[in-house]
Amino acid sequence: MQLSQRMATAKSVSFITMGCAKNEVDTSRMRSHLLKAGYSVSEDPEAADAVIVNTCSFIQAATEESIEAILEVADFDSVRSGRAHLVVSGCMPARYGDELASEITEAGAFVPCSKEDDIVAVMDGLFGLDRAELGYLDAASGVVLDPAPVSSYVKISDGCNRFCSFCSIPYIRGRYRSFEYGEIEAQVDDLVRRGSREIVLIAQDTGRWGDDFEEPRTLAQLVSDLADRFPDIWLRLMYIQPEGVTDELIEAIASHDNVCDYFDIPFQHVNPRLLKLMRRKGSIGEFDRLVQRIRARIPDAALRTTFIAGFPGETEEEFEELLDYVSECDLDYIGVFPYSREEGTHAFELPGQIDEDEKHDRAQRLRELADAVCSARISSRVGSRRRVLVCGEEEDGQVFGRAMCQAPDVDGVTYLDEGNPGDVVEALIEETLLYEMEGSVSPCNDAQ
């Protein structure tokens, strides 16, 4: 029997992915394992033989959304009739363990983050398939994988050692571990071959990459090596903690044309007392010096941060200190989140928990101010010429892409008068609206 015949399991699996880009990457890895093992992947969960809900439980709201998705799948005719299996993977099984199995009895299996690479064995078990009989497709057998999106995420490490007092990630994802350069390069290579033109490198703590190797390496070395290896591909870094923004990294970004001049650095607050309670470092002075250090080398760099409003014990004065900072800051994008009280974290036990309405009210005030400050900054880009990676068309045919200053999913897009997906065009920015830009494609040599 030929391998391709032995491989055919005739079973289809569909994914529903909740949460952030890191979960998208995990889904994509499970998907790839299953395809190589002969499963097909269906875009229609109600028609599939199994549905994997890859959950997020970073904060309470995300857990609730994941539970809703699980219950919705549990209610599919296919699942209720026993024709299809429901599988729950990702952060929820990692965070709640056995407790989850007694709560969600409809699920046939639970696959925590640390076991996602065993997904084929789990699915084979559910379907009663014998892998020794079926075999796997290896690279040489020419499996045709789907085209990859114009922009793809690649995870460079997992876990986190920082234990910020509000965050459940170290308990869910475990200790920090960097992935080997070869593994990352192979993933980038695969995505590029399948059509990706931008690779976004992500992790919980990107700046720490390589410091846990026997022979330590740095994020600057990783990004330089990848930039040289893939000169026609945009590279972008997300989630660099302030301590990770070294001069070496700034230089690596500045000196490579294909690395986006973009820094995503979560500050979370500016008041030193609250930052200490968050088990983080920093102050207005330190953050200002960090921004100046970046701008001294890359004046037009785009800077993004995130802030938490309503952390336990945050006084009105401390919150106003944050508002004052935002009103004067030199940042392009600011994400705002109301504090979420997560069981099992240190901050859960802190005195001075703030009323839900008050937290949301502070977050809204901060968001409105951030929108006003950042959109004014973005409007100053009118008249500049920028390289834009064409991403696709809206339903009405409007072409859109993203400039180097716009990260996928969070910063808005640039609307264009023409362009083909995957091409990099040079556009004159003619208008902005809040976070969106509009430009016309025009040849120019000094586009940023």
Ligand code: SF4
């Ligand atoms: S650095 Fe990020 S992932 Fe790590 S504990 Fe802090 S908030 Fe959580």
